[in-house]
Amino acid sequence: MLDPKVRWLAKWSSYTLVVSSEDRKSAKEKFLEFIEAKGLRLTMQRMAIIDTVFRTEEHFTAEQLLEWSREKDHSVSRATVYRTLPLLTESGLVREMDFGKDYKFYDPNYADHPNHNHIICQDCERIVEFESEKIEQLEDEITHNLGFSLKSQRIQITANCEELKKLGSCRNKDCH
Amino acid sequence: MLDPKVRWLAKWSSYTLVVSSEDRKSAKEKFLEFIEAKGLRLTMQRMAIIDTVFRTEEHFTAEQLLEWSREKDHSVSRATVYRTLPLLTESGLVREMDFGKDYKFYDPNYADHPNHNHIICQDCERIVEFESEKIEQLEDEITHNLGFSLKSQRIQITANCEELKKLGSCRNKDCH
DNA sequence: GTGGGTGCAAAGTGTTTGCAAGTGT
DNA sequence: ACACTTGCAAACACTTTGCACCCAC
Numbered sequence: 001m002l003d004p005k006v007r008w009l010a011k012w013s014s015y016t017l018v019v020s021s022e023d024r025k026s027a028k029e030k031f032l033e034f035i036e037a038k039g040l041r042l043t044m045q046r047m048a049i050i051d052t053v054f055r056t057e058e059h060f061t062a063e064q065l066l067e068w069s070r071e072k073d074h075s076v077s078r079a080t081v082y083r084t085l086p087l088l089t090e091s092g093l094v095r096e097m098d099f100g101k102d103y104k105f106y107d108p109n110y111a112d113h114p115n116h117n118h119i120i121c122q123d124c125e126r127i128v129e130f131e132s133e134k135i136e137q138l139e140d141e142i143t144h145n146l147g148f149s150l151k152s153q154r155i156q157i158t159a160n161c162e163e164l165k166k167l168g169s170c171r172n173k174d175c176h
Numbered sequence: 177m178l179d180p181k182v183r184w185l186a187k188w189s190s191y192t193l194v195v196s197s198e199d200r201k202s203a204k205e206k207f208l209e210f211i212e213a214k215g216l217r218l219t220m221q222r223m224a225i226i227d228t229v230f231r232t233e234e235h236f237t238a239e240q241l242l243e244w245s246r247e248k249d250h251s252v253s254r255a256t257v258y259r260t261l262p263l264l265t266e267s268g269l270v271r272e273m274d275f276g277k278d279y280k281f282y283d284p285n286y287a288d289h290p291n292h293n294h295i296i297c298q299d300c301e302r303i304v305e306f307e308s309e310k311i312e313q314l315e316d317e318i319t320h321n322l323g324f325s326l327k328s329q330r331i332q333i334t335a336n337c338e339e340l341k342k343l344g345s346c347r348n349k350d351c352h
Numbered sequence: 353g354t355g356g357g358t359g360c361a362a363a364g365t366g367t368t369t370g371c372a373a374g375t376g377t
Numbered sequence: 378a379c380a381c382t383t384g385c386a387a388a389c390a391c392t393t394t395g396c397a398c399c400c401a402c
Binding site: 096098099100104119121128130132134135138139142143146147148149150151152153154155156157158159160161162 | 272274275276280295297304306308310311314315318319322323324325326327328329330331332333334335336337338
């Protein structure tokens with residue numbers, strides 16, 4: 001395993017090498033193909049951003065992505081992050097989510113689980129994902145009955161930790 | 177039926193009279209009670225806004241609410257609309273919705289159908305509502321199994337009109 | 353009369369964009 | 378070389394807020 005700093009300063013040729021040894025290489029490689037197919041260029045800044053996105057398990061905001069990307073390449077600017085996010089969502093590998101906050105969240109796990117839904121803890125803002133074939137089936141049925149064909153769906157559940165009620169505080173209170 | 181202009185210029189005492197003859201009086205009266213319970217005042221501007229909200233069947237934006245309210249009382253300002261909206265959502269009678277646009281939508285039908293969900297046509301932006309006890313039950317079950325207690329939920333389905341596919345165009349294409 | 357409410361305009365906040373300089377191919 | 382990209386800072390769009398005046402109670 002290379003020193004992360006070194007890895008990030010490396011040129012593209014050695015970079016792919018690292019990529020192919022990563023867990024999430026699949027989604028990342030798909031995105032690199034997407035970029036290539038569109039005739040776009042692989043700049044150092046984009047690489048830093050892309051790697052951050054596909055190395056992350058959590059949902060993140062534009063600001064967090066900027067911060068994390070800068071740890072890898074200090075030259076990444078806010079503008080580039082905001083210009084790269086639409087590419088990510090356009091590729092279908094990252095999903096933009098709106099929880100009614102003033103900023104958007106981005107979900108890098110979308111590629112693997114295109115129909116997953118979210119539970120957001122009101123107390124700690126922890127986000128948990130789930131999938132349900134039964135619900136999907138019902139949604140599809142209802143949508144069809146109303147004269148539409150379902151394109152995509154999202155469920156957002158706002159909830160409280162059971163822990164909070166029992167213990168008076170939430171274990172994850174400061175996890176965000 | 178009074179001339180709308182006159183009705184809106186009337187003082188509070190005669191105003192309630194009109195209210196009680198309205199279809200949506202129930203939600204509106206609940207909100208007036210909510211305001212009173214909080215010890216807030218009933219200004220002409222608030223009345224114009226409140227009446228607009230509870231007379232409306234459609235989903236609306238802050239800007240639309242301002243425009244409509246101004247038709248009733250030209251002195252209503254944008255600031256007052258934005259200061260009144262939190263009261264409306266806080267009362268539980270209006271629901272704030274985020275469809276990922278830069279502005280929020282507000283749903284005045286929330287009081288009557290607190291768990292309704294939305295299907296948005298990708299082509300014409302028409303919004304259709306639906307409810308499903310089965311889905312609610314499943315959601316509640318899943319949420320509980322994951323260690324949370326469900327507070328609220330929302331489903332957004334993006335779909336295409338079946339008509340569009342069959343006829344090549346959507347009847348509602350220009351309805352928004 | 354008084355404390356909450358209002359309009360106005362300025363400030364905020366997350367996001368987008370014009371432009372000149374930089375860089376991957 | 379050329380066209381795509383970038384960083385910077387100004388611009389944007391929606392929303393919030395400070396302040397002096399106003400008005401419902």
